Every structure is written in structure tokens, then in C-alpha cells.
Amino acid sequence: MSAEHEDPLQTFIAESRELLLQMEEALLDMESRPNDPETINAIFRAAHTIKGSAGLFGLDHIVAFTHVAESVLDRVRNNEIALDPGLGALLLKAGDHLGQLIELLAAQASPGAAIQADGQALQARLESYLDAALAADAKQPSADKPATTADLAAVNNPHWHISLRFGPDVLRHGMDPVSILRYLATLGEIAALHCVTDAIPSLAEIDPEACYLGVELAFASDRTPDEINGAFEFIRDDCLIHVLPPGAPLDTYRRMIDTLDKDAGMQAILLALGSLGPEEIAALNHPGDAPAGAASMLGGEVAEPSVKENKSSESSLIRVDAGKLDQLINLVGELIIAGAGASMVARNSKLPALIEATTLVSRLVEDVRDSALTLRMVQIGATFNRFRRVVRDVAKEIGKDIALDIRGGDTELDKTVVEKIGDPLTHIVRNSMDHGIEPAEVRLARGKPATGQLRLNAFHESGSIVIEVSDDGGGLNKARILKKAIERGLIGESQALSDKEIFNLVFEPGFSTAEQVSKLSGRGVGMDVVKRNIMALRGTVDIESVEGVGTTVRIRLPLTLAIIDGFMVGVGNAAYVLPLDMVVECIELPALPASEQTAPDYLNLRGSVLPFVRLREQFEVSAPPPTRENVVVVQYAGQRAGLVVDRLMGEFQTVIKPLGKVFSQIRGIGGSTILGSGEVALILDIPGLVRQVTQQSQPAATGGTETCTSNT
Structure with missing residues (x-):
């Protein structure tokens, strides 16, 4: 694969994975809502988009397999095949096979003999539904109402009639209506053309980026219907398209006119293009009369074309590589660390203007951090x-x-x-x-x-x-x-x-x-x-x-593995960081009464027992404790515990740095961060500490509440 096709191919792979997931979800929905037309259309659009995109890259094996599945779905969409549990399971397997082909494409590998055999078997089973539908069509034509002789009579014209109504977003999506017509001319001859301009608003209301045009064509070609329909692959989702083959039934023209016409102008256009003659126009206005000279009946060899109508909604989403997002988060983390260093320098300098400036920068950095983290949510x-x-x-x-x-x-x-x-x-x-x-x-x-x-x-x-x-x-x-x-x-x-x-x-x-x-x-x-x-x-x-x-x-x-709001505490000469969202409150540790020889490991917090752990003992700090100690009350999974610390140092934006394998098994530590001074502070593992404290305090909590020291 050449370098210029590498990025588009990766986009195709990513989008195909998403479409296959949507297709699978829709098929599973069909088990509970078997006749929902929107769900059926969603499945068809997913298969159709994959087929069209695969054709861009010459992935013929994906195109061939998807085309059969798409044909079956088109029959389901037109109520010619029932989507029963058996067909639903088969389409799920077809989606799995497409997923295998996409993953092999991502790995730059070719399908092996076993995968090819599975694909051929699935394709044969799908084709059996098409064969059964064709046999049923030959025996009994399907129609919403009884068809008259005039409705079924073939129109006496030798060319195709193509009707295009370009959607308003065609130009925004990079498609040029003129280029579509140029490509169509390579497949045959545009015998006559009429430009429909009824949708163009007044000059004051016109949007220069929107498309308001429509085209009616008389087209002479000996190409197959699939080849002619292929000219509209890239605009099918944005446009209203009718493709009527030579000798199409008059009823198909009537339905097209009912879809498009608001003021009887379509009949005049069809007459001017030669797609319909005066007799056919008369038959349209008087359905009981058959058009003169049009006695031949349409058999099973010419299929009635389907109308492809999809209303596009302007998307506000863009696809961003996950690696770029990770790089952005890393840069924001470094910015937070640098900002903390600048704030510390400003405080030490005691210059009001510098302190105010760094405070503003810190607030903006915090907003950037929140926005960057939202991108990864x-x-x-x-x-x-x-x-x-x-x-x-x-x-x-x-x-x-x-x-x-x-x-x-x-x-x-x-x-x-x-x-x-x-x-x-x-x-x-x-x-x-x-x-x-x-x-x-x-x-x-x-x-x-x-x-x-x-x-x-x-x-x-x-x-x-x-x-x-x-x-x-x-x-x-x-x-x-x-x-x-x-x-x-x-x-x-x-x-x-x-x-x-x-x-x-x-x-x-x-x-x-x-x-x-x-x-x-x-x-x-x-x-x-x-x-x-x-x-x-x-x-x-x-x-x-x-x-x-x-x-x-x-x-x-x-919620995130990158950056958190932290609460910094000091124990001895070291600083530790607690996730701020797990901190409930901070209180002063009551002094030990003179009558008690040993300090309990729990206290009375407004009538409830609060077990705690002294971080000095947890981390074996040998320096003497301060005169006044504080308790940080933390909560996790509905359980509360206290952490006794020497100093409360306030909130701190924390960039989480993982510990190396050597330190990964240390109890009570969940990571590290870098302070503005360049020093390293450890991030406490609150879930682990809460479990440790509550397990150690169970005997005390059940049998010794009467000796709790009051805190209030």
C-alpha cells in the first residue's frame, strides 16, 4: 500500500469497525423489534457504506461479499424477505466474517483458505435467500394496491431516466454535482438534461455553501444497473435519487412524480426530455386508460428500481488519533508541574503583580486540564x-x-x-x-x-x-x-x-x-x-x-488515570497527596487524656466510630511528632477512615506518575507526582488504606465504643 493511501485506509478500517458494531447492535434490536423500518435501514446503510468505501481501495473480496449481504438487506427493506431469527443469525455471522476481513486488512495480511471457505459458505447461504425471493417474485408480483394494465405497461422509451435532487450539504462534503454528471457521461450519453431550480431561495436568504439544485436526465447507456448506480456512491446519503431503466413500468414514474412533484411541473419535464410521451402522460392523469402503443408487459427480467433517500445531518464530530490525545494530556501534565513551580517562585518573591499573574495562569491551566481530560472521556x-x-x-x-x-x-x-x-x-x-x-x-x-x-x-x-x-x-x-x-x-x-x-x-x-x-x-x-x-x-x-x-x-x-485534584498533607519531612474527591473533612486530633496510657486507633466523630491510622507509623517516620496533629477523614466504597498527619498543605493539581515495578507492591502507595519545587510526592492509595484501617478496627468498633475520645 502506497504512503498516500495509508492514512485513508486506516480511517476506512476504523470506520468499518464502528459500522460493524452499529450493524450488530441493530441486528440484535431486530430480535425484539422485527419490523422496525428504521432499524432495517440502519443495517442496510452500514453494509452499503462499507461496500462503497471498500470499492475505493480496490478491496474486491470485501466488496463482493458485502454486495450479497447488501442485496439481501435491500430485499428485507422492501418487504420482499422476512427478517426471521434464522436470517438474523446468518447476518450476524456475515458481520463477524466482515470483521475478520477488516482485521486482516489492518494487520496487512491476506485471508487464509479457511476464512475464504467460510466466506464462500456464508455467501452461498445469503444468495439462497435472493434466489428464493426471485422465485417468489416470478410467481406473485408484490404491490400495495392492485396494478392496472397501464401501471404495468412498459414505457416506450429506449433510454434511462435519472432524477437527482442534491442535498444541501453536498458542497460542504466536497462533492461537485458537475463532476457527478461528467463521470456519468463516461458510462453513456446524456441525451437530454433539465436543471431544476425551484428550491433556490431569494438572494437575501441564500446560503452560499448550500446546494439547491436538481437535475432530470435522459440517459442512453448499455451498462448494467449496478454500474450506473455506482456513479452515485459518494452522494447517495446526501441526495434523493431515482434511477429508472429503459422500459420501466409507468407506475414507477407515477411514484417518482408523487415523491418529487409539487405543482405538476414534472410531467412537462418528462415530456420535454422524451422520457414519457403524450400517451403516457394521459395515462398518468387517467389511470384507467392504457397508453397507446405500449402493450408489452414488464416481466420478471426488469426489476423495479428503489428510491434511495437519506437525510443527512451535519455532524459536529471529528476523528482524532488517540495517540495525539495522549500527547496532549502529557503536555498538560508538564504544564501543570511548570505552573506549580512558577507559583512557588511568585510566592517566595512576595511580588503582588507576579503572584496575581501566576494565579491567573494557574486558573487557566486548570481550565485547560479539565477540557483536555474531557476529550478522553x-x-x-x-x-x-x-x-x-x-x-x-x-x-x-x-x-x-x-x-x-x-x-x-x-x-x-x-x-x-x-x-x-x-x-x-x-x-x-x-x-x-x-x-x-x-x-x-x-x-x-x-x-x-x-x-x-x-x-x-x-x-x-x-x-x-x-x-x-x-x-x-x-x-x-x-x-x-x-x-x-x-x-x-x-x-x-x-x-x-x-x-x-x-x-x-x-x-x-x-x-x-x-x-x-x-x-x-x-x-x-x-x-x-x-x-x-x-x-x-x-x-x-x-x-x-x-x-x-x-x-x-x-x-x-x-475516572481518569492521568491528572486529578489532590489534597496535600505533610508527615515528617515528606509530602503526600490524597485524591481530593475522597476527602470528606479535616479535624484536629484530640489530645490524649492523662488517664490513658495508650492512644486508641479510633475516635468519636459526632456519635459514630471513626477508625484511623497514623501515617507516621504506617511509613515508619522516626522524627518526633508535632504538638498538634490533624485527622483527614476519607471515604471510599461507603466506608470512612481517618488519616493522622502532621500538616495540612492544601489543594494541589496532581499529575499521576506510575511507580516502577520495584515499588509497585508497597502498601498504601498508589503512585507519585512531581511538586513545583521538583521534589517527588507520593500519592496515597486511599482504597487500600481504608480497607486496612477498617479491618484492623473491627474488634474495637464492635466492643470498645464506650472508651472513644470525644471530638466535639
Whole structure:
């Protein structure tokens, strides 16, 4: 592939992937709405666009396969073929095959013999629908109303009639109507032409970038209908096009006139072009009379052309390479660090004008940061919608009836997080379907509906995004989990665990309670990888389950992996950063009463027990503590904890820098950042610290509340 075609080809690949996803979603919609014309048109447009774009690059194997699928969809669109479940499943497989061809194109590889054989088999099955439709057409013509002899009579003219109404956005999209006519002239001869200017507004209202023209042509050519229709590939979505072949039925002219004509001017145009004679015009006005000299009937050899009408809406979206966005975020991060350094210099200089200027720059940098991060935020709904196909196929494979309920699809999070959460979600969904939801006969015996319910939900909570995968299946068996854990030596026989700790045992490597291995799961491989991948995104995963009722797997992830608002604290000579959205409040640590010898690790916060951890002890700071210490109250996943620090240093825009592999396992640390002075500050792992504090304080929280030191 030459260099000048490389970028357009990548655009074609990216757009084809999106179109195939849209096509798959529409086909899945058809299972619940089998006769929705808008959905059928969406499927047809996706196939048509892929075929037309593939033709630009000479990808004949993609064009040939897509053309057959498009022809079937066109028959479905015209109500000549019913889109039953069998055809829907076949079209889904056709979409999968197209996806394989696109991925091979992206990898610069050619289809192997096996893929070619699969494509030929699918193409033959699609063509069988076309053959069946043609046979049905030969036996019984389809029409909305009884056709008269005049309607079915072939018009006595030897040329094609082509009607074009250019859309207002044709010029904006880089298409020249004159170039379309020039190309058409290479396929035959334009015998007569009439320019339609009725849509042109007054000079005061005209938009110089809009197109208001229409054209009626008498066209002589011996080319095939596909070749002539191919002249309009690039404007089909923006224009209203009628292509009537020589000898077309008079009724097709009548329908075209009904679509276009507002004041009977079309009849005069058709007469002037020679497309219709006086007898045909008379027959149009008096349907009961057959036109003289037009006795031949149209048989099955000439097909009635279809009207291609698509209203385009001006798009406000542009495609930007993800690498460029990443580079922008990195540059914004460096700008934040440089801005923090400039602000520190300004404060040290104590020059009011310089301080005011750096404050303004900092505010603008913060606005730029927010805008840049918004560019990478995408809705999770596209990821959720992909599971409609997964649920459909897996349910059929395992013989269960399962319905998928998607909620919160408009919840936004960082594109990088969306890309990396797909695989963990897939494993959780498949596990829920295979292990969680019972077979229909078991569900009926338990008084449940035969159809199992699987729900995907997403929402924001305390600066994080929460993704839930819930099912109404049998739930987790705690006794079986404990027995398996004891057999594997993960816990002792006398060890007492909370429900949450028991359920989290399923994330241990190789752990599985399945009685038998299935095609989907049961080997104990996967849930540990799920947890590891989620933790790599600075997230957490927990399980809630009620036996006989269902299970919910809850994933919490940060909204972004790049830049956050932070709250800086000091412990000893070091500075630490907390995510600001997890900070609830700051209070002063009460002094220890003289009667108490040891300080408790919890305090009374307005009537509730607040466990805390001293960061001095956590990070083994040897310097003596200050006279007054502060407690930063943080919250994560509905649980609160306190962090005792030496100093409160205020808000700080934080550019997250990942830790190296050597430091990745340090407890309580989630990353690092660079201060304006050039020093490194560590970012605290609030989820990990909250879990650590709450687990350590459980005995105190349950049995020692009467000794809490009052804070208010």
C-alpha cells in the first residue's frame, strides 16, 4: 500500500469497525423489534457504506461479499424477505466474517483458505435467500394496491431516466454535482438534461455553501444497473435519487412524480426530455386508460428500481488519533508541574503583580486540564452494548434463556479505562451466566421466572465510577467456598471470616467451586486475573451475594488515570497527596487524656466510630511528632477512615506518575507526582488504606465504643 493511501485506509478500517458494531447492535434490536423500518435501514446503510468505501481501495473480496449481504438487506427493506431469527443469525455471522476481513486488512495480511471457505459458505447461504425471493417474485408480483394494465405497461422509451435532487450539504462534503454528471457521461450519453431550480431561495436568504439544485436526465447507456448506480456512491446519503431503466413500468414514474412533484411541473419535464410521451402522460392523469402503443408487459427480467433517500445531518464530530490525545494530556501534565513551580517562585518573591499573574495562569491551566481530560472521556454504553451479542451467543450455547438489562450507559470515564475493562467484564459476565443463573427447570422449581436476568449498571460515586454486574441466579454457596478454601490450605479450619472475606476467596489463583468444568469456566482460571487487571487500573472489585437470590460483582475505578485534584498533607519531612474527591473533612486530633496510657486507633466523630491510622507509623517516620496533629477523614466504597498527619498543605493539581515495578507492591502507595519545587510526592492509595484501617478496627468498633475520645 502506497504512503498516500495509508492514512485513508486506516480511517476506512476504523470506520468499518464502528459500522460493524452499529450493524450488530441493530441486528440484535431486530430480535425484539422485527419490523422496525428504521432499524432495517440502519443495517442496510452500514453494509452499503462499507461496500462503497471498500470499492475505493480496490478491496474486491470485501466488496463482493458485502454486495450479497447488501442485496439481501435491500430485499428485507422492501418487504420482499422476512427478517426471521434464522436470517438474523446468518447476518450476524456475515458481520463477524466482515470483521475478520477488516482485521486482516489492518494487520496487512491476506485471508487464509479457511476464512475464504467460510466466506464462500456464508455467501452461498445469503444468495439462497435472493434466489428464493426471485422465485417468489416470478410467481406473485408484490404491490400495495392492485396494478392496472397501464401501471404495468412498459414505457416506450429506449433510454434511462435519472432524477437527482442534491442535498444541501453536498458542497460542504466536497462533492461537485458537475463532476457527478461528467463521470456519468463516461458510462453513456446524456441525451437530454433539465436543471431544476425551484428550491433556490431569494438572494437575501441564500446560503452560499448550500446546494439547491436538481437535475432530470435522459440517459442512453448499455451498462448494467449496478454500474450506473455506482456513479452515485459518494452522494447517495446526501441526495434523493431515482434511477429508472429503459422500459420501466409507468407506475414507477407515477411514484417518482408523487415523491418529487409539487405543482405538476414534472410531467412537462418528462415530456420535454422524451422520457414519457403524450400517451403516457394521459395515462398518468387517467389511470384507467392504457397508453397507446405500449402493450408489452414488464416481466420478471426488469426489476423495479428503489428510491434511495437519506437525510443527512451535519455532524459536529471529528476523528482524532488517540495517540495525539495522549500527547496532549502529557503536555498538560508538564504544564501543570511548570505552573506549580512558577507559583512557588511568585510566592517566595512576595511580588503582588507576579503572584496575581501566576494565579491567573494557574486558573487557566486548570481550565485547560479539565477540557483536555474531557476529550478522553467516553460513555461506557458502547462497551456495555457489546455484551448483548455475548449474552445472546453464550445463552444459546449453554441452553439458557437470559435477558440483559443495561443501565447507566451514558456514564463517562477515561478512554484508557474503557479499553482495559472489557476483558475483565467479559469474564465476569460469562461466569454469571454459566455458574450464577440456573437452568430454566431449576428456576421454575424455585419459583423464579424461567428467563434469567443479567444486569450491567454504571454510575459515579465519590469521584469514582462503579460498574455492577448483577444476576438473579443461585448466589454463592459460602459453605462450599469455605470447604474448598480449607482443602487448598488458603485458610485454617478454625479461622472466622466475614461474608465479604469469604466471597473474595474466589479471586484466589486457581480457585473454583464448580462441580464440573464447562466450555466457559470451572478451571479456576480467570477471576484472579480479573482482580489483577482491575487493581492495575487503581481500582477494586468486591462481591455481594445472597444464596438463592443472586450475586453482584461491583468494580470501582478512577475516572481518569492521568491528572486529578489532590489534597496535600505533610508527615515528617515528606509530602503526600490524597485524591481530593475522597476527602470528606479535616479535624484536629484530640489530645490524649492523662488517664490513658495508650492512644486508641479510633475516635468519636459526632456519635459514630471513626477508625484511623497514623501515617507516621504506617511509613515508619522516626522524627518526633508535632504538638498538634490533624485527622483527614476519607471515604471510599461507603466506608470512612481517618488519616493522622502532621500538616495540612492544601489543594494541589496532581499529575499521576506510575511507580516502577520495584515499588509497585508497597502498601498504601498508589503512585507519585512531581511538586513545583521538583521534589517527588507520593500519592496515597486511599482504597487500600481504608480497607486496612477498617479491618484492623473491627474488634474495637464492635466492643470498645464506650472508651472513644470525644471530638466535639
